Amino acid sequence: MKKIAFFGLGRMGLPMAKRLIAAGYSLRTMVHRNPTPADELRALGAVVYKFPREVVRGADLVVTILPADKEIEQVLLDPAVFEAVEPGSAVIEMSTATPGCVRKVADRYAEKGVRFFDAPVSGGVKGAAEGTLTIIGGGNAALLEEIRPVLEQMAKKIFLVGGVGDGKxxxxxxxxxxxxxxxxxxxxxxxxxxxxxxxxxxxxxxxxxxxxxxxxxxxxxxxxxxxxxxxxxxxxxxxxxxxxxxxxxxxxxxxxxxxxxxxxxxxxxxxxxxxxxxxxxxxxxxxxxxxxxxxxx
CATH class of the missing domain: 1.10.1040.10 (N-(1-d-carboxylethyl)-l-norvaline Dehydrogenase; domain 2)
Incomplete structure (x- = not known):
């Protein structure tokens, strides 16, 4: 899983994305309201697109860390994004949101053969910058092992607490x-x-x-x-x-x-x-x- 589409360049997301680039992953993202974070990632080697469908096209993994349910659904259930996400790829949803929201999104993606892992984080901005976050995982154990190398770039402790939504x-x-x-x-x-x-x-x-x-x-x-x-x-x-x-x-x-x-x-x-x-x-x-x-x- 070398190609990562990353959405959410806020105080937590930006340092997490930087760590993935530093670890050698090919990261693609897009400009949000504030162009500065995307510019920082571009300078580090990320590819910055204009539209979200371009970000996810061809990605092995889609990572989202967004403010709330509304933004999660706006990104992941956008028809153009949903169509462009590759069957066989996986989504890691790292926001703090409601269990019902991610279960709804996960069920939708399962219809096209895209796997989904619920992975909210704890540890603050310092933990995001230092790669010492705690990840509270919900989803398939085999998928967790597949994505663990990616998660380990961002987290010191990774737990699996149940199915999708249980992490939230x-x-x-x-x-x-x-x-x-x-x-x-x-x-x-x-x-x-x-x-x-x-x-x-x-x-x-x-x-x-x-x-x-x-x-x-x-x-x-x-x-x-x-x-x-x-x-x-x-x-x-x-x-x-x-x-x-x-x-x-x-x-x-x-x-x-x-x-x-x-x-x-x-x-x-x-x-x-x-x-x-x-x-x-x-x-x-x-x-x-x-x-x-x-x-x-």
Missing amino acids: AVKSINQIMVSANTLVVAEGLRYARHLGIEPEKMFEVISASTGASAALTAKFHKMAAEDFSPGFTLALMKKDLNIALSQAGEIPLPLVTLARQIYLMLGEECENQDYTVVYKAFVKCMEEELPAKSAAE
């Missing part, structure tokens, strides 16, 4: 836990400052204690510095929480519901900032509801 389901579980853990870190930081505790000292102690978490390690210093430059945006976190709640049906998810309400406290002006901007919500709440330490003394 487990990714959704991951996202609700990340969202809640990050809120706890944000609240803890704001509380520490209220009590006059130095943030770095808090981090040092909690990192070696039972309150340690991946969210603490990855996001604490961004929040402490109030550096909300985007890695994973607030808009995407809201989207992921909406996915979880939409899939829950009659099963109550009270913590997810509360987490979503807190993230929604931040308006559209914060949508393109890192989701750790939620720290601002805790600052606002404490300023309104808690007395300053000096006032209490």
